[in-house]
Amino acid sequence: MMINENVTVERMVAGGDGLARLADGRVVFVNGAITGEQVAIEITTNKKDFARANIVEILSPSTHRVAPPCKFVAAGCGGCSWQHLDVSQHMATKVAIVSEALRRTAKISETEVTELVKVGGSVSAHASRTTLRMAVLPSGKLGFRRASSNEVVETSPCLVAHDLLNEIVATARVKNAVEVTLRCGASTGDRGVWLHDEHGRGQITGLQNGVGVGVEALVHETVNGVRLRVMMTSFFQSSLEAAEILVRAVRQAAGERALSGVDGQVIDAYGGVGLFAATLLSADVPVTVVESSESSCRDARVNLSQHIEQTQNTDSPSEIVQSNVEQWSPVPAGLVIADPARTGLGPQAVSRLAATNASRIVLVSCDAVAGARDLRLLIDAGYELEQTTVLDLFPYTPHIETVSSLQRKARATR
């Protein structure tokens, strides 16, 4: 049964939709709607407690509604779902979404939230992304999928892709693979492509000289003066600028004392290729990187070779542990930096990290609601939230990154 209604959007929520109320009182998430707009909607998902809808007509547009700056988004590309919202509003909207998650999910009072949430850095809106996962068109060209669809839209050049990647997108032709990861090092000019082809029959032609192909292709990026190796299958931040902003925010949240190692060793949990350990710690500070991916651990061993060498004959040698954090055996530490995937830490990982007895924890979250749930778990495990900084590292999208600093509460003495 198709239901059409006119609704007023109360606010924008995690994931990017506008939240409104239906006449029957249920919440409806309206795709592409902006706070304050009056819209005529068509329900696409109808559940007992909530609904989802598309806009049929904008009855009263927000003054912050703009024409998408990218012509491919206007033609249906689902890659950047916030191009209809003026860029000047992105940070304020993201701060509002994080604040709401802290109130609702972390159960932190309104007054405290106002004091705790800070505005952090933003990456420039254009041409910054150095890793892209793209889909293959029947013609062999690369593009992105339409929103909620498997249809691929041609997107050359992509507004947010680094020029080094747009060059590949313009000329590459792919056979026998449905998706391709492209990566470049903005500071080094290295480039690699990885075809996601289950049967190993994928082929790519039209590549520029020097572009590496396959899972073993290596791209290097220099962040804060530190050269990092990143294999195609390893995670890396979306751009050099994003990595630099994030490293700065983690430095500020951790504090120089904890990073110096005087309070104990550092745990870089969900450490990837060792971005934080390599850029924030001097080589004589013992660090344990805990990371589940085999290729990231291989990269981290190279990127942290000096740290491993300089601490090998000490009581606390630096090491790279390939493990899920949930299964890792905790060791005493002074500082934990935890940067989990979108699902967040969850109770098992929180109990492992809290068992280090670290006096400080820095939590990097790439999902506002999962991040707020993790903060509540950490607070219940004996930590006090000092600050949550909101970063805008994914321009034109509702993706939010936060960096939170927590201090272990002093135990009551008798």
Ligand SMILES: C[S@@+](CC[C@H](N)C(=O)[O-])C[C@H]1O[C@@H](n2cnc3c(N)ncnc32)[C@H](O)[C@@H]1O
């Ligand atoms: C958001 S990335 C952060 C990586 C790194 N901190 C950085 O900034 O480049 C999350 C990392 O956690 C790893 N990972 C995912 N689930 C994990 C788990 N349960 N335990 C340990 N590592 C995990 C992924 O392979 C990925 O490298």
